Amino acid sequence: VLAFLKRHRDIVLVVVLLVAPLGRYFISGHRGRDLNPVDRLALGLASPLQSALSSFFGQVQNGFESYAALRGAHEAKQLCQTSLSQAAAELNSLREARAENERLKSIVAYVEPTIEQEIIARVIGFNPTSLIQSVRIDRGENHGVRVGMPVVTPEGVVGQVIRVVGSSSDVMLISDAQSHAGAMVQRTRVRATVSGSGAGWNPSVDLIKREEDLQMSDVLITAGTDGVFPAGLNLGKIIEVTRPNVGMFYLAKLKPGVDFHRLEEVIVLPMTLTQGPP
């Protein structure tokens, strides 16, 4: 046997390099493995370069966009002024609602959950493979980021941290096929599940019974029932809804509130926030 191995050592090496990862993959399946020092070294070396490149290309892109934006600046200004007036009116009514809310809270002795420090991070890259929809951010375990933390922007939910190294982390987007989030239709308070479809950035909305009321442009928010995302965050709007002839549930698609094309800065929320109000 030894003589055979010695004579065919090149072919044996190729076979080992082929069979070893294949075996490991079928044993561990899709669960993934923990990072070893080599992985950490590779990611540690790549992260600063990714950050620098992202910053450079971002500045170039901003330069072009700023130039292009100047062409319609006057019209945009007028539009902004109109929107600002509308927003001011809306803000005033929201202030009223908040004051009322505070009064009601004091009546029922509602206790605000303790808010730990949120972490602001910059998106420095996208996953180079299409198997997993994820982005890389420039904050890692050195900054307090941990696996499982929810990631959001002011527009809504981005995803969840799935891997952390020294100074960077990977965030699985809600559009990924492995992603599931507990949701609620804001208008009707009907519960649902938002799951990545694996065929685009618009996740599917599952488990809404056909008897319920669901309409186009209904806004979905997080329900706070999945143990990951705190309640009340914007998930997106319904853009496709079908009531099938057979089956118990609606078939619906969601347009995420966050535009993944334009993801720049994100907020990593502490995990204590995922525990909903008492």
Add this chain to the structure above:
Amino acid sequence: MNVVLISLLTMILLTLESVLVKIFAFEFVRIDVVLCLVVFAASRCSLVSGAVSAFLVGYLLDVFSGQPTWLEPAATMLIFVAIRLSAQSIEARNRPGFALFVSGATVLHALIVSTFTWMTRTGPLPSLAYVPMQVLITALAGQLLWPMLGRIESGEIKDKPSPIKRVDP
């Protein structure tokens, strides 16, 4: 030497690609640029250095994927073997041949990843609708890399001792 160069190039290309995907706002399409390196390793390197290079390319791709599962090293090694066998009958050392092999490798990679994922995961699978576009831009990226790969290959030829004995007059 080739193994180190290809590994370094893989890291640089993966870093660059992750930023470019963000800039160009690709939804599912990816530039499988590292497959060009696997094709190069299979068609223009020796068996051992080519196999080790292909494995390392897959390993790094796996690490950069966000959820390493050993799928990518297995896929790149399967592609390496397929191209190594095919390159015996089809010329891969010229530009058109290289482009053809890169396109084939991109399709094969998508099929391997989808099949293996289907075998091990429940729920929806990544769509294959993006593959034609991916083939196109990966082949284009391969053509851009062609001069650099030629230099790496000439470096390897220079490093190797000539098998022909010199006869002094």
